[in-house]
Amino acid sequence: MNIVLLHKNLRISDNAALYNGCNSEKTLIIYAYDKSYWLESGRSYRQFKFCLDCLSQLTENLKKLNRKLFIFNGNLNELSVWIEKNYPQSKIFVNQSTDTKNYRDQFNSFKNFFLDRNRLNIFEDFGIQTQNFDREKWSLDWHKIMKKELLPAPNKSSTDFKKIPLGLLPFNNFKKTFLKNTSTIEGSFQPGGEDNARKLLSSFLKNRANGYSLKMSSPIEAESSCSRLSPHITFGSISLRTIFHELMENINSSPYQRDLLSFKKRLHWHCHFIQKLETEPELEFRSMHPMCDSLRDSENKELTEKWILGETGFPFLDACTTFLRKKGWINFRMRAMIMSFASYNLWQPWQKTSPLLAELFVDYEPGIHICQVQMQSGVTGINLPRIYSVLKQSKDQDPSATWIKGQIKSLKDAAPKNIHDAELIEIYHDKIVDLKSSARKAREEVWSIRKGSNFKKIAKEVYLKHGSRLKRA
């Protein structure tokens, strides 16, 4: 018996664990639903909903191959006990995933247990390199991984599971019970699943990429001009290599070549960032440059709550947060601005604000999220601190304030100038901080620590461990 264990690669094609694990007549395909994983800070129902969509479509696709997806209700420790009891001779097939501490710890004991018994086949995911990688040639190796031939869907099975194995649930039964017991949430979030991922990729390469490299900065234009593939990449409803291959097939003949080159760079960044968390899992809890952890101490809950609810008194910032709360996505620049405001203007420790923001993203990917949060908080030691001006972004991105008014209905009659300057006494929330003095103080604090004698020495070590060897254009 083969067992394929799925965590994030929720697709039928180019799925190494699924493809290799189905090389047998009898294969159990399992998704372990670990309730405590989904209750961790940073995770949310909007993300699980996307995951359910992906699992639904995978179930449909597996059915065509005479195969089933089962749910194991429990964590990886419980699953290994279950496997030992019920299938002690089985071979296990799994894709590697870089994730947060609880999953990683459990996965490591699961992995060691079955590796010791010579029963585990583990496949590297994305372009993340888990074994003794060389930072100097990481990028070269990433390209080699991306160029590898894609795997087809697994072969069709001639035998079906007539009886449901004890301790497992067919996916559709699990979904029905789960949805019955869960209240619905408000919002218009992206739907998951392999078909949706392919449609997005195709429309992006064919026409939506037109002007991508410029439009990506605007929260208004980015919604349709960015690829919107992020949650699909996170949950693996499409493989990064599939995206890379399609991109390379189209790039030379595309009228949007410059835009697509910019997109290609970002696919590379995806793995570059996740690699950092894979290499140094402690980054989940402490700053890349350890000296920066002394900068901000305790959390002011009243401030962080207003920040994450979009009630800071700064309309453009609040409009971005409101949009994000509603859609589960916003473009890179606005994510950076929201984070910069919390870390510099409000001077809150990133460890407290990071999970609050992550919960709002359908595409929450710990490796990217945590490293970006640290970059936008000035604690990596290897990136120059950048404090976004929310007033400047307001004027630049939405001069007429029409988009802001669309997000915050109570401002529909306010003058654009007052909105941009956040001068809205009695008709809007009070401002929770003074922008100028808070930014000045933040700059002084950050630069005073950066001038310290030991700072540069440690920053060099950080660079050697994590720094990109490519020049960013």
Ligand SMILES: Cc1cc2nc3c(=O)[nH]c(=O)nc-3n(C[C@H](O)[C@H](O)[C@H](O)COP(=O)(O)OP(=O)(O)OC[C@H]3O[C@@H](n4cnc5c(N)ncnc54)[C@H](O)[C@@H]3O)c2cc1C
């Ligand atoms: C504070 C902060 C938190 C973030 N958290 C996440 C997160 O949890 N999950 C996530 O996928 N992205 C995160 N990003 C990066 C980026 O904002 C999103 O990847 C992007 O907005 C997703 O939209 P898209 O798929 O349309 O992107 P596109 O512009 O179409 O890019 C294609 C893909 O490239 C990758 N990518 C793009 N930009 C970056 C980047 N700067 N760093 C690393 N990879 C990138 C993503 O996989 C993305 O799907 C974060 C950025 C910031 C500033």
